[in-house]
Amino acid sequence: MKNNVQIGLWILLLTGLGIIVYNIWLRENTYPPLPYTQFLAELKQDRILKVHLQGGAISGEDSAGRNFTTYTPDVSTLMPVLLRHGVEITAEPPPYQGTGGLAAIIPVLLIMGGWFLLSRKRSDGMSFTGNRGRKFIPNSGNKVTFDDVAGIAEARQELQEVVEFLKNPDRFSRLGGRIPKGVLLQGPPGTGKTLLAKAIAGEASVPFYSIGGSDFVEMFVGVGASRVRELFTEAKKNAPCIIFIDEIDAIGGKRSGGTSSGGGDEREQTLNALLVEMDGFGSEETVIVIAATNRPDILDPALLRPGRFDRQVTIPIPDVKGRLKILEVHIKKIKAAKSINLSEIARSTPGFSGADIANLINEAALMAARQNKEAVEMEDFDNAKDKIVMGLERKNVVMSEENRRITAYHEAGHAIVAKLLPETDPLHKVTIIPRGRAMGLTQQLPIDDRLTYSREYITNRIKILMGGRIAEELIFNRLTTGASNDILSATEIATRLVCEWGMSETIGPVAYMQEQAGFLGTQAGARPHSERTAILIDREVKRIIADCYDETRNLLRQHNRLLHQLAEVLLVNETVDAEELDIVFHCYLKELQKEEDMKKQHRCAIA
Numbered sequence: 001m002k003n004n005v006q007i008g009l010w011i012l013l014l015t016g017l018g019i020i021v022y023n024i025w026l027r028e029n030t031y032p033p034l035p036y037t038q039f040l041a042e043l044k045q046d047r048i049l050k051v052h053l054q055g056g057a058i059s060g061e062d063s064a065g066r067n068f069t070t071y072t073p074d075v076s077t078l079m080p081v082l083l084r085h086g087v088e089i090t091a092e093p094p095p096y097q098g099t100g101g102l103a104a105i106i107p108v109l110l111i112m113g114g115w116f117l118l119s120r121k122r123s124d125g126m127s128f129t130g131n132r133g134r135k136f137i138p139n140s141g142n143k144v145t146f147d148d149v150a151g152i153a154e155a156r157q158e159l160q161e162v163v164e165f166l167k168n169p170d171r172f173s174r175l176g177g178r179i180p181k182g183v184l185l186q187g188p189p190g191t192g193k194t195l196l197a198k199a200i201a202g203e204a205s206v207p208f209y210s211i212g213g214s215d216f217v218e219m220f221v222g223v224g225a226s227r228v229r230e231l232f233t234e235a236k237k238n239a240p241c242i243i244f245i246d247e248i249d250a251i252g253g254k255r256s257g258g259t260s261s262g263g264g265d266e267r268e269q270t271l272n273a274l275l276v277e278m279d280g281f282g283s284e285e286t287v288i289v290i291a292a293t294n295r296p297d298i299l300d301p302a303l304l305r306p307g308r309f310d311r312q313v314t315i316p317i318p319d320v321k322g323r324l325k326i327l328e329v330h331i332k333k334i335k336a337a338k339s340i341n342l343s344e345i346a347r348s349t350p351g352f353s354g355a356d357i358a359n360l361i362n363e364a365a366l367m368a369a370r371q372n373k374e375a376v377e378m379e380d381f382d383n384a385k386d387k388i389v390m391g392l393e394r395k396n397v398v399m400s401e402e403n404r405r406i407t408a409y410h411e412a413g414h415a416i417v418a419k420l421l422p423e424t425d426p427l428h429k430v431t432i433i434p435r436g437r438a439m440g441l442t443q444q445l446p447i448d449d450r451l452t453y454s455r456e457y458i459t460n461r462i463k464i465l466m467g468g469r470i471a472e473e474l475i476f477n478r479l480t481t482g483a484s485n486d487i488l489s490a491t492e493i494a495t496r497l498v499c500e501w502g503m504s505e506t507i508g509p510v511a512y513m514q515e516q517a518g519f520l521g522t523q524a525g526a527r528p529h530s531e532r533t534a535i536l537i538d539r540e541v542k543r544i545i546a547d548c549y550d551e552t553r554n555l556l557r558q559h560n561r562l563l564h565q566l567a568e569v570l571l572v573n574e575t576v577d578a579e580e581l582d583i584v585f586h587c588y589l590k591e592l593q594k595e596e597d598m599k600k601q602h603r604c605a606i607a
């Protein structure tokens with residue numbers, strides 16, 4: 001790259017020097033121009049010895065030996081005069097376009113110099129010998145297999161066929177089956193798409209070429225396209241092999257007519273080159289292109305046509321069973337204590353991707369190492385998870401005693417409602433240690449990743465959310481801002497209950513567009529609604545929340561003593577886990593039972 005800059009500068013410098021030298025040469029070699037009339041006069045006086053004709057341009061020597069130049073408007077009338085006076089004549093054809101030879105080259109040289117300077121970026125991207133198209137040598141130490149990718153049974157089955165094909169292409173083509181060319185892996189980031197592509201290469205023991213979609217998009221138009229061509233040329237030489245294109249949406253986005261910048265052109269050229277290459281190779285070249293994206297919705301439909309990425313495999317965020325399998329794969333990399341309960345970790349990490357889980361295990365190992373432990377314990381996992389989920393524990397932040405008490409009652413309120421109502425997720429942990437922006441936390445664990453929820457489950461969720469605020473109100477008889485998040489969540493759930501899930505009796509099972517449609521945007525198919533319906537929806541959402549609020553207040557009033565008990569335990573222990581919660585509840589219920597019995601006896605005695 002440096003060399004090219006130097007070459008460019010040298011060419012510019014030499015061109016400049018050339019211009020100066022040429023000018024000097026011209027001055028030395030051209031003689032004072034003689035007016036044509038004077039030339040004719042001297043000619044007629046026989047004072048001209050020689051002339052050299054070049055078109056109309058005349059250079060010559062007079063009888064005194066002086067050189068001169070002049071120009072004739074009409075050579076044909078001059079010739080007889082020259083001959084009559086016995087002048088020695090030489091001639092040559094006029095130069096092309098009348099300019100000096102060197103002068104014609106100068107612009108060419110300037111362009112060449114400039115091109116060399118600019119092309120330094122180009123040639124940087126034109127070679128695949130660098131680390132751009134990394135080539136993974138099969139059977140090397142870090143060979144990836146399907147066993148390294150956990151929890152993707154369905155995708156694995158589909159991709160097994162690709163492996164078979166790479167291993168044994170003849171068997172497929174002999175029977176006339178159409179050979180797959182492209183596979184599109186779609187799914188959220190960190191779900192193991194790259195890992196899976198590597199595993200296919202590893203299973204089939206073929207080379208693996210990878211390139212990121214954003215690598216293609218460069219400043220200079222044409223670079224991406226030439227990079228694609230080179231990648232394919234290189235890959236074809238080493239077939240059978242795999243080409244992996246990460247983030248294909250960077251070049252494969254829809255070709256929207258009239259993109260704003262030149263970057264759009266570049267993308268289009270690159271995409272076209274890719275399509276040409278994919279259409280170009282025949283069945284004798286066993287190259288399979290695997291592409292990954294988390295935005296399949298914005299891909300150009302041309303990419304998905306038969307013969308291109310016609311196989312699409314979705315890699316979802318793992319469910320609880322998938323998370324357990326991924327944990328099992330990654331736990332082998334660390335020294336874990338025997339007490340580790342992987343299924344509990346799996347249950348407490350809903351929404352985690354494979355990459356998040358790998359990160360969790362690494363983080364837990366680091367925490368254990370910091371404390372010089374022999375092995376990684378459950379506690380380290382809990383801490384690592386909290387750190388990842390909510391930002392670091394702010395243990396050292398001093399909370400005023402009053403705030404601590406309010407938080408303890410608030411969280412106890414959530415927990416008690418969750419425990420006492422049916423159809424709720426079991427409690428995992430209640431804490432008044434502040435984390436991130438939250439003062440405390442009541443955590444429930446779903447038994448499995450539910451896909452559908454009953455109306456009862458949903459209204460109970462609202463009641464649990466209200467429990468915190470109500471506990472504060474009952475005990476301290478004042479409101480704080482601590483419940484703002486709860487209120488927001490409750491309102492959102494109630495709105496969806498009415499507008500999305502059609503669970504309100506007054507509104508009925510009709511899907512309406514929601515005011516705060518959230519990041520998903522407006523739902524397709526949802527009805528826009530009139531002002532009147534909006535008022536109805538509003539009223540209904542308010543009613544649902546008000547009903548939940550009242551019922552929850554009655555519940556907590558009724559179990560006021562439990563509220564005090566649990567809050568006290570929280571103030572002492574700060575964190576209460578599921579087992580301890582069970583003990584608190586069990587004691588309370590037993591107490592309650594005893595009182596009932598005593599009341600009964602008392603009544604009997606009176607009667």
Ligand code: ADP
Pocket residue numbers: 148149150151152188189190191192193194195196292326329353354355356358
């Ligand atoms: P993507 O390409 O989908 O963004 P990656 O393949 O780069 O995700 O995943 C990043 C890392 O996360 C992997 O190297 C691996 O350690 C871990 N990982 C992700 N999914 C899985 C999985 N299903 N099984 C095991 N590890 C996984």
Ligand code: ZN
Pocket residue numbers: 410414468469482483486
């Ligand atoms: Zn709360």
